[in-house]
Amino acid sequence: MKSDCIPFKKTGYFSNLICDYLDEKETLKPFFNRFSSLDNFKDQLLEKQANFPIENRTVLNGAMKRQYANIDISRSTELHIELLKDKSTFTVVTGHQLNLFTGPLYFLYKIISTINLTQQLKEVYPNYNFVPVYWMATEDHDFDEINYFNFKGKKLQWNKIASGAVGHLNTDGLDDIYDMFSLEIGMGQNAEELKALFKKAYLEHSNLTDATRYLANELFGEYGLVIVDGDDRELKKLLVPYAKMDILENSGYKAVSETSQKLEQLPENYGIQVNPREINYFYLKDGVRERIIEENGLFYINDTDLRFTEEEVLKELENYPERFSPNVISRPLYQEIILPNLCYIGGGGELAYWLELKSSFEEMGITFPILLLRNSALVITQKQGKKLTKLNLDIEDLFLKQNSFINKKIRNISNIDIDFSPQRRNLQEQFQELYALAEQTDKSFLGAVKAQEVKQLKGLDNLEKRLLKAQKRKLKDHVVRMTEIQNELFPNKSLQERNLNFSELYLEYGKELIPVLMKELKPLSGEFNILTMD
Known part of the structure; x- marks a missing residue:
């Protein structure tokens, strides 16, 4: 293995905003809490520890035990779930959609960055525990973004009429994808392992959430990865007071709009990644995930006949918190409410919208996490x-x-x-x-x-x-x-990482692929990796 790297700026594939963030440009400092250096994690964990209720840990631990009830887990993951109850335990989180068979290769890089950072933090801060978390975007409703993966230049696509949260979708029809994949993949031990992995994940689980959890656990369970599904009634109970502020006071809209304007007015002309809505929640029920819109004191569910008075919408929120689904603005807040989290690891586009959110966290009294650009790599066979x-x-x-x-x-x-x-x-x-x-x-x-x-x-x-x-x-x-x-x-x-599926590299390197990537990708390196395989 030959490992090399170049600055992100020299690749030509990363925005000026992200390159300037990596350079800790002075004009961007108001938009983040602490930069992602090892030294800064000490103050971050002390702040989070003081600002994270112990009762939230109990709820989180119970939710994880329920979500893992029907899956075989490693001793490391089981230990990490137990450690979440301890006030000296913190998480590092990455999130991703439920892309079919992991989707693009960078799915692996996100999770590897997360696991490696927790291990590095443990070496520097041995008196604390650090748990790697993959947050599944089970409530996302953009099916067209996740219903395929690329293999050897071909698009293997799940053709299905779908609506609502993708995590709720049943896996009917994925046997056709399995058959196509089997025809394309060829022979050999690595090919058989990939076919077995796809089959067990998608043909032996009834919905996309369970299938994705199984797949991620098979790939990374031995490293202690904890997989979180936010589409959980007990976890969403912790979100209720914050959702009230957003729905009734438009607190998220006001704070993020103000920050976005400041970011937009900088001389660097960065532009805006996402725009907030007056209400940053969807209504989620019976295959529907639609925006909540307030007009003249009534709360309408977009493209449905459902409507609520203020009293009724608050009652619905209290009685059925699972029906209120955060959007791209409120989901990061939800994550930081339920997790003792120090750092969010994401791609350039994700970090760009996180940089718009700090003021909304301050408004809600929630600690804003350290933001870290995930590892990127070009793998050369x-x-x-x-x-x-x-x-x-x-x-x-x-x-x-x-x-x-x-x-x-x-x-x-x-x-x-x-x-x-x-x-x-x-x-x-x-x-x-x-x-x-x-x-x-x-x-x-x-x-x-x-x-x-x-x-x-x-x-x-x-x-x-x-x-x-x-x-x-x-x-x-x-x-x-x-x-x-x-x-x-x-x-x-x-x-490459935005197009290739991990299966193409797995065909060549098999079970050695992930350990090799784990060894070579350094989450705090701040550079683009070039890995030439032996």
Whole structure:
């Protein structure tokens, strides 16, 4: 294994907002609590410890025991669930949708980052316990985002009419995906293990929540991962007073809107990731997850005939808290209410909207967590590594847009100089003499000199482009091989981790895949990983 890394900023795939956050830019400091350095966790855990009720730990422990009642768990996970009752125990959390068969590869990176950080924290703060948590987005209702995964360039999609929270969906129809996957995956021990994993997860569990819990537990249970389903009546009882503030006082809307405006007004022009609503909760019942909208003192459930008076909606909230589902603004708050959490680990888009939320946490009296960008990686197989060596390609250049990548490499390997910069300088020097002459005569001649300079410089630009184009034709075979390997490593001209499913790497490396990634990915490194496998 050869491990290397480059700064996130140099990849070209991360926003200015995230790059500036990683640089701890001064203008962003009002939007987060503490930066993600090991030293800062000491103050974070002391603040959270003082601000997290012991009774919430009891509720959390009971909920986890219920949620794990029908699943075989490792001793490490069982111990972590018990430790949640202890005031010296804290969590590190990542969250993700219930993507079919984990969806994109970065699902693994999120959870590995989370587990590795808890282990690192335990080494530095041995008197405390740290539990890695995967929060399943069971209440999300965007089925089209989670109903497929990519395998060897093909999209294996679950075609189903669906509505409401995806976690409630039954797994009918996934036997068709299993059959397609089995046909595509081929033979061998690793292939058989993948087929068995898919079958046990999706064909032997009746709903998507249970299937995803089983799958994540099989992949990471031995590391003590605790999987949390927030779609839980007892856990949501803890949310009730905060939901009241949002529904009746629009507290989340006011706080987040104010923060968003401040973020938007910064000279860096970051833009806004999400916009709050007056009420940041959905109503969840019988296959429906729709917005709650207040008009003239009545509370309507969007696209239904349901409506409540203020008294009725409060009674519904008290009696059936499970029917109130947080949206993207209120879900982070819910997470921090029920978990003794220190840090949230997410992708760039997630951290961008978390940076809008600090004021709403302050409004509700909840400690705002440390935010950490998850690990990212480009995994290069042994075969791909040999191709890169043969073509003499710099890995950093692979992150360039394809046209820039080709142009740069053609210039490097050509036996003639395609850079006309010396000719431009020479031409400009000659025109300086003409300008001096023009100063001594009519001004109209000065304009003619300027026009001729522009014309000739443009002509040089065109000649340079034509020469580059000619060299591309001459080196066509090299260009084809270059673009093929770049397309392999950056499918759909995007990061590998956003397209590839873990199964493709598992086919090659089997049960060694996750341990290798666990060893190589360092959550606090602050750089993009490049892993060349042996």
